[in-house]
Amino acid sequence: MEGTSILKEKLSRGEFIVTAEIAPPKSASADDFIARAEKMRGFADAYNVTDNQTAMVRLSSLAGSVMCLRMGMEPIMQIVCRDRNRIAMQSDILGAHALGVRNVLCISGDHQSFGNQPDAKNVFDVDSTQQIMIFRKMTDEGRLWGGDEIMNPPKLCIGAATNPFGTPMGMHMLRTMNKLAAGAEFFQTQAVFDLDRFDEWMEGIRKQGIHKKAGIIVGILPLRTVRAARFMMNNVPGTCVPDTVLKRLTSAADSSAEGLRIAAETIEHVSSQEGVAGIHIMPINWHASVGQLVNMTGLGPSP
Amino acid sequence: MIIGEQKPIQDIIGSLGDRKDVRILVVGCDSCMTVSLAGGKEEVRDLVSDLTAHSRRKGLGWRVKGLTLKRQCERRFAEGISADVQNADVVISLGCGVGAQSMSETFPERRIIPGINTSNMGAPEKKGVFKEKCMGCGRCTIDRTAGICTLARCAKGLQNGPCGGSVDGKCELYPEIDCAWHQVYTILEAKGELSEAVEPVPPKDWSRSHSGGVRTVRSKE
Numbered sequence: 001m002e003g004t005s006i007l008k009e010k011l012s013r014g015e016f017i018v019t020a021e022i023a024p025p026k027s028a029s030a031d032d033f034i035a036r037a038e039k040m041r042g043f044a045d046a047y048n049v050t051d052n053q054t055a056m057v058r059l060s061s062l063a064g065s066v067m068c069l070r071m072g073m074e075p076i077m078q079i080v081c082r083d084r085n086r087i088a089m090q091s092d093i094l095g096a097h098a099l100g101v102r103n104v105l106c107i108s109g110d111h112q113s114f115g116n117q118p119d120a121k122n123v124f125d126v127d128s129t130q131q132i133m134i135f136r137k138m139t140d141e142g143r144l145w146g147g148d149e150i151m152n153p154p155k156l157c158i159g160a161a162t163n164p165f166g167t168p169m170g171m172h173m174l175r176t177m178n179k180l181a182a183g184a185e186f187f188q189t190q191a192v193f194d195l196d197r198f199d200e201w202m203e204g205i206r207k208q209g210i211h212k213k214a215g216i217i218v219g220i221l222p223l224r225t226v227r228a229a230r231f232m233m234n235n236v237p238g239t240c241v242p243d244t245v246l247k248r249l250t251s252a253a254d255s256s257a258e259g260l261r262i263a264a265e266t267i268e269h270v271s272s273q274e275g276v277a278g279i280h281i282m283p284i285n286w287h288a289s290v291g292q293l294v295n296m297t298g299l300g301p302s303p
Numbered sequence: 304m305i306i307g308e309q310k311p312i313q314d315i316i317g318s319l320g321d322r323k324d325v326r327i328l329v330v331g332c333d334s335c336m337t338v339s340l341a342g343g344k345e346e347v348r349d350l351v352s353d354l355t356a357h358s359r360r361k362g363l364g365w366r367v368k369g370l371t372l373k374r375q376c377e378r379r380f381a382e383g384i385s386a387d388v389q390n391a392d393v394v395i396s397l398g399c400g401v402g403a404q405s406m407s408e409t410f411p412e413r414r415i416i417p418g419i420n421t422s423n424m425g426a427p428e429k430k431g432v433f434k435e436k437c438m439g440c441g442r443c444t445i446d447r448t449a450g451i452c453t454l455a456r457c458a459k460g461l462q463n464g465p466c467g468g469s470v471d472g473k474c475e476l477y478p479e480i481d482c483a484w485h486q487v488y489t490i491l492e493a494k495g496e497l498s499e500a501v502e503p504v505p506p507k508d509w510s511r512s513h514s515g516g517v518r519t520v521r522s523k524e
Binding site (some may be wrong): 086108109113122123128129130134144166170174175182238 | 459461464468471475485500504505506509
């Protein structure tokens, strides 16, 4: 039962947070996961391990999280509602916590029709808000959702996702408030490209006082090519990449260098906003970009 | 009502095989499958004529007859056509999955081929378009969501609000589908009741849904 969440401690101290996303490979070998994680090691405070993202079967987030721990990297284990009912979720939390996992991100999960098993039956026994409620009860009351006492309860730092670009904004803001009311301690956002719309959303967050109760960790996705930008817009629901960004990527001699510059400028912009607790870098397959961005922006994790 | 659609004719022919001189009875339903435009009098007549034409082309010698029942799901109506069923080798049901099973239960010695793919509990939206509305969870709570069932009408069955993929009122899966939560939001906003949408709704008790086992409902005397 040793070890607390570094993420939680930093959040409570108000220190700027850097998280980065590791997408586990379609592989049964630890080496393939470690190779990815290794490229990011040392650049972030905590590392999200995605749970079969875009409904593609990959090495499990629990196993990936444990591999992170062995590498000295603090994991944020993502759990989607698509694939597990409340029995499996709680069981995985007990097991993950027993192995050292302290942070969890609660998400609905992309619909299976987007993935590589479109014939699958989904679960959705609970939604992400209810998932937060269940993990809160386990952590705060030491009980399973059904009421049974847990011999040694988990101490979790519980997060949720939020999309600043869902429309109408008011509706998505209500959803964020709903997750906050359920007990989310931090929010990680979808990737930000449109700074004006982000500022408007952040204004809404401040107006509701959400940032005072939960850490707002802003999604950053370095774009390597204009094709990647178009792919994001067409395939990631709710993503908006403004024309100015597309133009810069198109006209740059070295689009990946330009992509890094755009991401670094985005980091500088969002981190200057009141109420932003940190950034969350989603490198997709460009693992080296995490270290490059951290170095460019001087955001290396404090020791 | 129950929404269903007729199976492609090739599937039905595939189930029949190429046995010769078969007596086939097509049984439609005057209830939901008629409204669904999938198994009413017209569809029965069309299927009879298509199967007859197929038999003629292939020289199979099929004798195909059709009729409809008032409600195929009720055995008392099925029992009323026992003479027709006795005179058939195969029955093609153009009732919903419930109707087809009531045929199987009433005539266990007959082979019943389902001619309908039963889809959902829904309603006609406009001519020929039907939308899912209810998933039979056993504990209706639509009063909490502006009269809209988000379990049935959200692709993820979310109970606390939209997912991040809801954009401009549309579901991330198919742009033709309205986001159920956006509809809820629009109604609550008009009523000035948006604050109710913030309160977290705890995990649902699914014990009266199919998850609780096959259900038997007994009406009060």
